[in-house]
Amino acid sequence: MFKANENYLKLPGSYLFSTVAKKQREYSAAHPDKKIIRLSIGDVTQPLAPAIIERLHSAVDEMAVAETFKGYAPDLGYEFLRNTIVKNDYIDHGVDISADEIFVSDGAKSDSANIQEIFAPESKIAVCDPVYPVYVDSNVMAGRTGTYDKETGLWSDVIYMPCLEENGFAPEFPKEEPDIIYLCFPNNPTGATISKAQLQEWVDYANKIGAVIVYDAAYEAYISEDDVPHSIYECEGARTCAIELRSFSKNAGFTGTRLGFTVVPKDLKDANGVALHGLWARRHGTKFNGAPYIVQAAGEAVYSEEGKAQTKAQIAYYMNNAKVIYDGLKAAGYSVSGGVNAPYIWLKTPDKMTSWEFFDYLLANANVVGTPGSGFGPSGEGYFRLTAFGTYENTVEAIERIKAL
Ligand code: MLT
Numbered sequence: 001m002f003k004a005n006e007n008y009l010k011l012p013g014s015y016l017f018s019t020v021a022k023k024q025r026e027y028s029a030a031h032p033d034k035k036i037i038r039l040s041i042g043d044v045t046q047p048l049a050p051a052i053i054e055r056l057h058s059a060v061d062e063m064a065v066a067e068t069f070k071g072y073a074p075d076l077g078y079e080f081l082r083n084t085i086v087k088n089d090y091i092d093h094g095v096d097i098s099a100d101e102i103f104v105s106d107g108a109k110s111d112s113a114n115i116q117e118i119f120a121p122e123s124k125i126a127v128c129d130p131v132y133p134v135y136v137d138s139n140v141m142a143g144r145t146g147t148y149d150k151e152t153g154l155w156s157d158v159i160y161m162p163c164l165e166e167n168g169f170a171p172e173f174p175k176e177e178p179d180i181i182y183l184c185f186p187n188n189p190t191g192a193t194i195s196k197a198q199l200q201e202w203v204d205y206a207n208k209i210g211a212v213i214v215y216d217a218a219y220e221a222y223i224s225e226d227d228v229p230h231s232i233y234e235c236e237g238a239r240t241c242a243i244e245l246r247s248f249s250k251n252a253g254f255t256g257t258r259l260g261f262t263v264v265p266k267d268l269k270d271a272n273g274v275a276l277h278g279l280w281a282r283r284h285g286t287k288f289n290g291a292p293y294i295v296q297a298a299g300e301a302v303y304s305e306e307g308k309a310q311t312k313a314q315i316a317y318y319m320n321n322a323k324v325i326y327d328g329l330k331a332a333g334y335s336v337s338g339g340v341n342a343p344y345i346w347l348k349t350p351d352k353m354t355s356w357e358f359f360d361y362l363l364a365n366a367n368v369v370g371t372p373g374s375g376f377g378p379s380g381e382g383y384f385r386l387t388a389f390g391t392y393e394n395t396v397e398a399i400e401r402i403k404a405l
Contacts, residue, residue, distance in 0.1 A: 007143045016375040017041045037398040039386045040369045044253045049310035055301035059294040073290030077104025081296045095233045107260040108247035113138035118279040126159035126178035130376030135182040153378035162379040184216035189385040190346045191338020196229045206241035213242040221251035223341045239265040252302045321395040322388035328399035343388040366401035
């Protein structure tokens with residue numbers, strides 16, 4: 001008789017955002033007259049920008065003509081997109097990355113879950129706490145962790161780096177030496193950032209101990225302050241210790257269109273001198289048949305003059321929402337952070353409520369859905385995340401309702 005992968009059985013409950021959505025559906029079914037405002041999952045609400053839509057249409061037309069029709073995409077991505085990405089995101093900023101180090105994918109979520117495959121099963125992972133759940137869950141599925149302790153909310157064989165108010169929600173070097181370090185800045189869920197000097201310390205640390213940093217920069221387009229790095233490759237020595245994940249979801253509204261990329265520098269080698277670039281290429285070639293042509297063509301349009309201006313305006317729109325949330329909650333007496341270089345606002349739950357108690361309270365009394373901080377890890381307990389990705393009108397209304405509580 002066959003047996004299921006027991007590692008999956010170690011995972012508690014369902015994926016965080018599935019649980020949140022289920023609770024919302026149940027509440028809506030029981031209270032059909034209530035208008036619920038969803039500021040939970042970081043999903044965009046603005047339509048794709050006109051320059052992107054125009055290119056999507058023309059790419060669809062190309063698919064209707066034999067001469068311009070495209071079958072399988074190259075598994076590492078079309079050259080036109082890889083060249084455009086590398087020029088705009090790296091070379092123009094003085095960052096040394098080449099087009100053949102860019103691997104186009106269907107988004108940063110898949111890449112952040114899949115990247116662990118190219119490391120030895122016994123590798124020790126270090127994660128921030130709270131953390132985007134995909135990094136941990138994907139390692140659990142791969143059998144790289146021990147067991148989950150319901151009491152503490154921690155996995156054995158995982159190194160946690162608590163990100164608390166006391167340390168500005170920035171991780172400190174762990175006592176135990178990790179092999180793989182997951183960092184995400186601007187951070188999901190706290191909205192915190194670290195300076196270039198702080199990130200340089202992480203790069204130096206990783207190079208010193210021979211660890212690799214998986215750097216999730218999905219929210220880099222939201223950075224508004226000067227000293228905050230947009231890419232880990234702005235730091236000296238990052239080519240020998242870092243993989244970077246990027247997304248089109250948050251900077252250009254591709255959450256439903258799916259496009260992202262991962263950077264694996266050729267200088268990144270393991271203890272035996274094996275280049276990870278070749279391994280990721282092998283993995284991509286075997287398990288992925290490329291992001292659709294029409295989506296990659298649309299991705300290129302993000303970098304056109306119109307595309308850049310239009311997506312910049314969308315980001316400004318969401319960051320205005322972030323300010324509405326931040327200022328409104330502050331005025332209502334909440335302790336709030338994030339929202340300046342990131343579309344997430346991280347607040348302390350009032351009256352010593354747990355994160356899930358506050359979730360239920362907010363849903364029942366303000367009909368607003370957010371994400372409980374404890375869903376991102378035990379250090380998120382007593383915190384709550386709201387996103388700036390709603391519409392302006394809904395954001396204003398949600399904050400008015402919260403203020404009125
Ligand atoms: C979030 O809400 O944390 C994000 O939307 C998750 C994701 O990007 O997959």
